[in-house]
Amino acid sequence: MLTMSVDMRKWNSFATAESPGFTRTVFLSGVVQDPEHVRGLIADALRTATREAPGDLRIRAFRPGAFDYRLTKRFTASPLGPDETAGDWLARVADGPDACIAVNDISAWSLPLGEWAEGLVRELLGHGARELPSGADVYTFVADSGWTPFGIHKDTEASLILHLGPAPKEVWVWPDGSFDDSAVTPSPSFGRICFDIEEHLATAERHLLQPGDFLCIPQDTYHVFRNLGPSAFVGLTPYPARPRPLAADAFLRAALPAAGEPPAPTGRAITGLVRTAAEQPDFAERVAHEIDLAQLKRRTNGYLSTPHRAALPAAAPDPDATLRWARPGAVAAAGTADGTVLVVRGRTLHFADRLDFGPLEQATGSPLPFTPAELADLLPAGLTGPQRTELAAELHRRGAVVTA
Secondary structure, rough: OHHEEEEEHHHHHHHHHOOOOOOOEEOOOOEEEOOHHHHHHHHHHHHHHHHOOOOEEEEEEEEOOOOOOHHHHHHOOOOOOHHHHHHHHHHHOOOOOOEEEEEHHHHHHHHHHHHHHHHHHHHHHOOOOOOOOOOOOEEEEEEEEEEEOOOOOOOOOEEEEEEEOOOOOEEEEOOOOOOOOOOOOOOOOOOEEEEOHHHHHHHOOOEEEOOOOEEEOOOOOOOEEEEEEEEEEEEEEOOOOHHHHHHHHHHHHHHOOOOOOOOOHHHHHHHHHHHHHHHOHHHHHHHHHHHHHHHHHHOOOOOOHHHHHHHOOOOOOOOOOOOOEEOOOOOOEEEEEOEEEEEEEEEEEEEOOOOOOOOHHHOOOOOOEEEEHHHHHOOOOOOOOOHHHHHHHHHHHHEEEEEE
């Protein structure tokens, strides 16, 4: 799917030259060769979300200069029709062309869209040469006309924008600190933004994005978009590694009792829990295990958000079905003090015995198709025949394997 819809020569060249720093503004034409197909994947993702679990959809609706709570609610309560595009949905639900929507974690709602995005991220990471310990976000922005609703702004992470159209979009970028922000008032609520857009355009670089074009905007670089008609883009945000939060989260997971946090804990109670846990001889190993487990969850899903359950198949595959792996490394196993944990696209399965999942992990790198029975044969001999059959079905239900 990826090689059919993306110019891999251009994307590989960008990834080799710019990843992982993304310190330059980079424009590339025609990177997405079938933008209509990707727009269809986004519509399918939104359709699944709004029909199956709208309360979980990370959507925000905007009007010029404002986040609109009521309009956001209207979108979550208005599922997409069978053949409706994201642009059609925007036009139907909003009551004017100046409204727009942003949706984060859009890849979690569609296995095909997630696979497409994971392929792009895989190239950015040099096929395993680098990692994204804090993960990445795939988001979409759907609009009709007018400026970015929050004006000229900058983001704390690099923005990798793949424009899908159908209408073009203008982008102004102020690289290397060229934006005069002396009149901008900093605010902890909305950051550093400016609504006096047109008076600053003369000092910016202008890019016209046609459907399929790509633009990389480095972190902390002021920019603004202007929509020239109904369009959508898909964005990738590789999050910089944040060691302190990752370590602190693992520390607390290792320190708190298995039953979870106590109700209404006091500061002294939390201190006591941590002190007691830290005095145990295996505490450092437990913290290390929690960090490793968190990274396995990210790695098995290509560092993107775990697929939402609404996007996963509810039933086991037909015994005669032809299957394939959704992505290399979709499963990974780790030994624990009380058995084995198998991570399947960001979710965990626990086994009381030490089991060898090595053949299964190795098989995920193969592009060859297989049957459910052949998949079951890859599973540890320590499981019974029915257990292997059920686990093979579970790998399908969790999205590690898909219909070929």
